[in-house]
Amino acid sequence: MSSKERILAAIQQNKPDLLPLPEQPEFPYDSDLPAQYAIGLSGNGGKCLEVGGPEEVLAFIKEHFRESQMIVSLSESVPGNFNVAMAEDPHELEHVDLAILEGDWGVAENGAIWLPEEKLHHRALPFIAQHLIVLLKKDRLLGNMHEVYARIDVQAPGYGVFIAGPSKTADIEQSLIIGAHGPRSMTVFLLD
Amino acid sequence: MKPAPTHAAAAEEFLKDSERSHWHDETLWHVRSKRDVSAQKIPEWEQLRTLASQIKDHVLSNLDTLLLQFEKNATANGIEVLWAKDAQEHNEHVLRILEENQVKQLVKSKSILTEECGLNHFLEDKGYDVVDTDLGERIIQFNKQVPSHIVMPAIHLKKKEIGAIFHKHLGTEEGADDPQYLTEAARQHLRQKFIHAHAAITGVNFGIAETGGFVVCTNEGNADMGTHLADIHIACMGIEKLVPRAADLGIFLRLLARSATGQSITNYNSHFHRPRNGKKMYLILVDNGRTKQLGREDFRNSLKCIRCGACMNTCPIYRRSSGFSYNSTVPGPIGSILSPGMDLKKHSTLPFASTLCGSCSDVCPVKINIHEQLYKWRQVITKEGPPQASKKWAMRFGGQVMSKPRLFDLMGKMARKSLSISPRGFVYNSFNAWGKHRELPEVPKESFKDWYKKNRNQ
Numbered sequence: 268m269s270s271k272e273r274i275l276a277a278i279q280q281n282k283p284d285l286l287p288l289p290e291q292p293e294f295p296y297d298s299d300l301p302a303q304y305a306i307g308l309s310g311n312g313g314k315c316l317e318v319g320g321p322e323e324v325l326a327f328i329k330e331h332f333r334e335s336q337m338i339v340s341l342s343e344s345v346p347g348n349f350n351v352a353m354a355e356d357p358h359e360l361e362h363v364d365l366a367i368l369e370g371d372w373g374v375a376e377n378g379a380i381w382l383p384e385e386k387l388h389h390r391a392l393p394f395i396a397q398h399l400i401v402l403l404k405k406d407r408l409l410g411n412m413h414e415v416y417a418r419i420d421v422q423a424p425g426y427g428v429f430i431a432g433p434s435k436t437a438d439i440e441q442s443l444i445i446g447a448h449g450p451r452s453m454t455v456f457l458l459d
Numbered sequence: 460m461k462p463a464p465t466h467a468a469a470a471e472e473f474l475k476d477s478e479r480s481h482w483h484d485e486t487l488w489h490v491r492s493k494r495d496v497s498a499q500k501i502p503e504w505e506q507l508r509t510l511a512s513q514i515k516d517h518v519l520s521n522l523d524t525l526l527l528q529f530e531k532n533a534t535a536n537g538i539e540v541l542w543a544k545d546a547q548e549h550n551e552h553v554l555r556i557l558e559e560n561q562v563k564q565l566v567k568s569k570s571i572l573t574e575e576c577g578l579n580h581f582l583e584d585k586g587y588d589v590v591d592t593d594l595g596e597r598i599i600q601f602n603k604q605v606p607s608h609i610v611m612p613a614i615h616l617k618k619k620e621i622g623a624i625f626h627k628h629l630g631t632e633e634g635a636d637d638p639q640y641l642t643e644a645a646r647q648h649l650r651q652k653f654i655h656a657h658a659a660i661t662g663v664n665f666g667i668a669e670t671g672g673f674v675v676c677t678n679e680g681n682a683d684m685g686t687h688l689a690d691i692h693i694a695c696m697g698i699e700k701l702v703p704r705a706a707d708l709g710i711f712l713r714l715l716a717r718s719a720t721g722q723s724i725t726n727y728n729s730h731f732h733r734p735r736n737g738k739k740m741y742l743i744l745v746d747n748g749r750t751k752q753l754g755r756e757d758f759r760n761s762l763k764c765i766r767c768g769a770c771m772n773t774c775p776i777y778r779r780s781s782g783f784s785y786n787s788t789v790p791g792p793i794g795s796i797l798s799p800g801m802d803l804k805k806h807s808t809l810p811f812a813s814t815l816c817g818s819c820s821d822v823c824p825v826k827i828n829i830h831e832q833l834y835k836w837r838q839v840i841t842k843e844g845p846p847q848a849s850k851k852w853a854m855r856f857g858g859q860v861m862s863k864p865r866l867f868d869l870m871g872k873m874a875r876k877s878l879s880i881s882p883r884g885f886v887y888n889s890f891n892a893w894g895k896h897r898e899l900p901e902v903p904k905e906s907f908k909d910w911y912k913k914n915r916n917q
Contacts (some may be wrong), residue, residue, distance in 0.1 A: 421705045434593045435679065442618075
C-alpha cells in the first residue's frame with residue numbers, strides 16, 4: 268500500500284460525516300477608498316502618494332535616486348535605465364536599486380496590491396530590488412480582499428502576490444525594522 | 460533516554476530570570492493588545508471567524524476528496540506532488556529531491572512542519588548546510604535552539620544575546636546590540652545565501668484544492684527571495700492546510716495576520732501555481748499523526764489551526780513560562796492539545812499547563828475550543844496515566860470535608876487558628892507549591908458563616 272493510499276484510507280475511516288461548505292457572503296466596504304488605502308499602506312510601513320500624473324512620479328524618482336543607480340521599470344509612462352528583458356536570469360537583478368511596477372488591484376482595507384506574474388517580468392524583481400515603487404490607477408482600488416478574489420483568477424498566472432509594504436521584521440526584541448531582505452521602502456502612487 | 464521534564468519544572472528554569480520573564484510576559488501581552496485593536500476595526504470579525512471555522516469543518520469532513528482534487532490540479536499545473544505518512548518519509552522525500560537534482564546549497568523559510576519532522580538535523584547529518592532565512596530562525600539556528608514561538612521564533616532572546624551571537628557568527632562589532640544594525644548584518648549575510656542557493660524549502664500557509672496552488676505568507680520576503688532565485692522549490696504542507704476555494708483566502712488572509720501580530724495583513728502573500736520556466740516545484744503532503752487526530756472526535760478540531768500564535772500571546776501560562784517549557788514543536792495552548800495526540804506519555808503534563816481561563820478559545824480565528832480540549836485531555840491522562848498519589852489523596856480528603864458541614868466548620872476553625880500561630884517555615888515550604896511565589900491571604904478572624912449569624916439582623 269502506498270503512503271497516499273494509506274493516508275486516504277485513514278481519512279476515510281476517521282473523518283466525520285460531511286459538513287456543509289458555507290457560501291461566501293459579500294462584505295460591502297464603503298469608505299473613501301484612496302484615503303483608506305493610504306492609511307492601510309502606512310500601517311504596513313509603506314507610503315502612499317496621490318498624484319496628478321506620471322510626471323510627478325518622475326520628479327519623485329529624480330529627487331530620491333541618482334542616474335547611476337540601476338532602475339528597472341515595467342511601466343511605460345515612467346522609464347527606467349535598465350531593460351529587464353536583457354536579464355535572462357533573475358540573478359542578474361542582484362544590484363537593482365529601484366523597481367517600478369504597475370499594480371493590478373489595490374485593497375483599501377490593508378494596503379495590499381495584487382501583482383500577477385505578467386506584471387513582474389521576473390518573480391524575483393519586487394523582492395530583490397532595494398526599493399519598490401508601484402503605480403496604481405485609482406479605479407483599480409477595491410475595499411477588501413473578497414472583492415479582489417472575486418475579480419481575479421489566481422490560477423491564471425503561475426505566480427501572483429499581494430504585496431502590502433516593504434520587507435520588514437521584528438524578530439529582535441520586537442523592534443520593527445524595515446528592509447529585512449527585500450525592499451527598504453515601498454511607495455505607491457495613486458493615479459487618476 | 461532522559462524523560463522530558465514536566466512543564467512545571469521547565470517553567471521554573473525560565474522563571475529564575477525574573478527580568479527576562481517579565482519582559483516576555485509584557486511583550487506578548489502587548490502583541491495580544493495589538494491583535495484586539497486590529498480585530499475591532501473589522502465590523503464582521505466574528506462572522507469571519509465563524510466562516511473560517513465552518514470552512515475548516517468542511518475541509519476535515521471531506522479531506523480525502525479535497526486532497527485528491529488538490530493533487531490532480533497541482534499535478535496539471537506542473538507541480539510534483541508527493542505523499543508522506545510520517546516525518547521520516549517526508550525527510551527522505553526531501554533528501555531524494557536534493558540528491559536527484561544535485562543540490563549543494565539550500566535555503567529555507569519558516570515551516571513549523573519541517574521543525575516537527577526534524578528536517579534540519581536529518582539533512583545536516585547527511586552533510587547539507589541548511590540555511591534558515593527568517594531572521595528569528597537564523598538567530599536560533601546559530602544558537603542551536605528550536606523556535607520558542609511559532610510566529611516569533613527568537614522571542615526568548617534579548618538583543619544583547621543576539622548581538623553576541625552575531626558577533627560570533629557574522630563578525631559584527633562586539634557588544635553591538637542595535638536591532639537595525641544587527642538586521643542589516645543578517646541581510647547582507649543572507650543575501651549571499653539567497654544568490655547562491657540551488658533549492659529553496661518553504662512551508663505552506665494554505666493549499667487551494669480547486670486550483671492546485673498554494674499560498675505562503677511572510678513579512679520579510681524571505682520565502683520569495685529563496686524560491687524565485689533557486690532552481691528547485693520544495694514546499695512542505697500538512698494535509699490539513701487545505702481550503703476548498705481561492706475565494707476562501709479572502710477570509711483567512713483577513714484573519715491570519717490580525718490574529719498573529721495585529722497587522723492588517725502580512726506584507727508578502729505569495730500564490731504559487733506553476734514553477735518558473737524550466738524550473739521544478741515539489742509539494743510534499745504530510746500526515747505524521749494528523750489522520751489519527753482526525754479520528755479523535757474530542758480533539759479533531761485542533762486540526763483547524765492556521766498557526767497564527769494568538770493563543771500563545773494571550774495565555775497567562777505561556778507568557779510567563781516561555782515556549783521551551785512545553786518541550787514540543789508547537790508550544791502554548793494549541794501545542795498542548797496537538798502534542799498529546801502525537802505522544803501522550805512525553806506530553807502528559809502539557810494539558811495541565813493552563814488555567815482553563817478560555818482566553819485562547821476567545822482569540823482563536825478558527826474558533827477551536829482549545830480550553831475545552833485541554834480539560835478533555837486531562838481526563839484522558841488522569842485515567843490512562845500513572846496515578847498521582849498526592850492529587851488523589853488531596854481530592855479524597857477534600858471530598859470528605861466538603862460533604863460534611865460540621866467537619867468543614869471544624870477544619871475551617873482549625874486552619875484559621877493554626878495559620879495565625881504557625882511559624883512561617885511551617886506554612887511556606889516545599890509542600891506548599893501555591894505559596895512558592897505568593898503570599899496567602901490574611902487569615903480572617905471568623906468564618907463567613909459566623910459573621911453572617913452575627914450580622915443578619917442588621
